Amino acid sequence: MPGRIQSVERAAAILKLLSGRSRRVGVVDLAGELGLPKGTVHGLLRTLQHVGFVEQDPETGKYQLGAAMLHMGSSYLDGNELRTRALNWSDSLAARSHEAVRIGTLHEGQVLIVHHVFRPDDSLQTLDVGSLLPAHATALGKVLLAYHPYVLDQLEAAGLDAFTGATICDRDRLELELGRIRERGWASDIGELTPSQVSIAAPIKDRSGMTSGAMGIFGPPDRLLVARQPRGELVAYVREAAAAVSRELGAIPWG
Numbered sequence: 001m002p003g004r005i006q007s008v009e010r011a012a013a014i015l016k017l018l019s020g021r022s023r024r025v026g027v028v029d030l031a032g033e034l035g036l037p038k039g040t041v042h043g044l045l046r047t048l049q050h051v052g053f054v055e056q057d058p059e060t061g062k063y064q065l066g067a068a069m070l071h072m073g074s075s076y077l078d079g080n081e082l083r084t085r086a087l088n089w090s091d092s093l094a095a096r097s098h099e100a101v102r103i104g105t106l107h108e109g110q111v112l113i114v115h116h117v118f119r120p121d122d123s124l125q126t127l128d129v130g131s132l133l134p135a136h137a138t139a140l141g142k143v144l145l146a147y148h149p150y151v152l153d154q155l156e157a158a159g160l161d162a163f164t165g166a167t168i169c170d171r172d173r174l175e176l177e178l179g180r181i182r183e184r185g186w187a188s189d190i191g192e193l194t195p196s197q198v199s200i201a202a203p204i205k206d207r208s209g210m211t212s213g214a215m216g217i218f219g220p221p222d223r224l225l226v227a228r229q230p231r232g233e234l235v236a237y238v239r240e241a242a243a244a245v246s247r248e249l250g251a252i253p254w255g
Contacts, residue, residue: 010036011044015053015069024062082204082213083115085248090117090215093241097234099217099224101241102128103204104140108181109154111141111214119219136160136174137167139189139201140214145174146181147211149201166191186239188230189215190221200235202242207250215242 017027031041045063052068054211058098078105082105084183099120106177111133118125134142136155145151152174160169168174182186186202201216214239217224224234 007044010034010040011048014048015043015065018054018063018065022056024057024060024064026060026062030063040048046063058154059253071134080246081249086204086213086245089241089244089248090115093215093217094118094120094236096237097217099219099234101215101217102135102140102240102243103213103215104144106135106144106151107132109135109151109158111135111138111144114213133195134161134163136169137163137176137189137193139187139199139212139216139218141180142178142187142189143201143203143209143214143216146187149175149178152178156235164191164195165194166195168192184234186216187216188235190225190228192231196220198230200224200230200238202239203246204249205243212247212249214244 003084012060014030017030017033026251027031027038027042029039030045034041045054045056048065049056049066053061054069055066056063083103085105090103092153094117095235098102098120101115101117101255103115104113106112113128113133116128120129133141135145135151145155152171156171161167162169166178185227186200189197191197197218197225198221199216199218201214203211204213204215217234224230
């Protein structure tokens, strides 16, 4: 049996590091994290750049994932069963709530956005598909953590970052919050990731009864809150849409 090809493994490691970052990364930083000589990393980056898998910023010289790699990722997401089953219901939720809709799954302790429906108005919006969100500071993430509590150990080991003054960074407080989410069947984030944003989410279950994803809406407090709490009709819309997707995935009965 042929052995593994070292250069391919190293190239894959570079792509994995770049995919987990929201900012461009330089050769020195990549070499340090991978424990490889700078010249070796630079050569791999030049090759990856040639095939379109990474792009280099001409001003800073730093690297990020390229368009070809993002296209491949989108192709995977297009084939994802969760996204496919949720297409119609997510459009319906956006229409009912008049807010943007996101669907996410757990990926290495974060929330990977696999589908995003824009808010149905003419405002300028950015597509979030493929982005990663912190699990402990978002409604989508807290739903997923509530039904996959073992992930919390990984997050605590890495450190629960504070993004705003409302972010829950204490393990005990977060466990209490996750318990409440399991009891009521939905989660909210009121300024925990971004001060000017609120999100509401509910779990999506598959045919085995496992929580395979989460579905939710997000927007400004003045539209999603009343008396500083999530609006009841919006919570109901989110839960109904998540239940419908769960039924599409074979989770019958769903509760």
